[in-house]
Amino acid sequence: MRPPGYSFLEELDSCVVDQVSLECAQSNVNPKLLTTLPSKTILLDVRLQLN
Numbered sequence: 001m002r003p004p005g006y007s008f009l010e011e012l013d014s015c016v017v018d019q020v021s022l023e024c025a026q027s028n029v030n031p032k033l034l035t036t037l038p039s040k041t042i043l044l045d046v047r048l049q050l051n
Contacts, residue, residue, distance in 0.1 A: 012040075013036060022044055023046075
């Protein structure tokens with residue numbers, strides 16, 4: 001079973017990278033979780049099916 005989110009995001013905020021890229025559509029991760037990365041530039045990929 002998949003975990004409900006990304007448990008490592010708070011740790012990732014203290015990492016030396018400046019940008020984080022996440023795909024949230026298929027994993028059903030709530031984009032609000034990205035607020036745990038206040039020091040990062042976020043690249044977010046969300047694809048919607050409009051049919």
